[in-house]
Amino acid sequence: MATxxxxxxxxxxxxxxxxxxxxxxxxxxxxxxxxxxFPTSVRISKNKRDLETVIDEGCKxxxxxFELKSNNWYWFALGVAFVAGLFFLIGICVGSxxxxx
Numbered sequence: 001m002a003t004x005x006x007x008x009x010x011x012x013x014x015x016x017x018x019x020x021x022x023x024x025x026x027x028x029x030x031x032x033x034x035x036x037x038f039p040t041s042v043r044i045s046k047n048k049r050d051l052e053t054v055i056d057e058g059c060k061x062x063x064x065x066f067e068l069k070s071n072n073w074y075w076f077a078l079g080v081a082f083v084a085g086l087f088f089l090i091g092i093c094v095g096s097x098x099x100x101x
Contacts, residue, residue: 001021001022002022002023002045003020004021004022004042004045005017005018005019005044005045006018006028006032006037006039007040008032008037009037010037010038015040016037020032025044028042029042
């Protein structure tokens with residue numbers, strides 16, 4: 001059995017690195033998938049130094065990616081703008097003598 005180094009993504013998209021013992025690259029890929037990982041790179045380990053460099057860095061949060069799950073703020077701002085515009089229109093109509101007295 002040979003040792004295969006891999007880089008993979010977990011279910012949340014975080015990169016993972018590690019090593020598995022397998023008889024072939026197909027067997028290594030199936031073992032990686034059994035860990036619920038999606039392999040992006042699989043290669044055979046050439047020497048002991050490769051195994052020493054395997055470090056699980058975990059998932060780093062990307063500050064650029066930000067999702068607003070709902071658009072409640074959009075509707076709130078639109079409602080405020082509408083009401084403000086409505087009061088502005090009423091003020092102009094009453095000030096010019098046009099409209100209810």
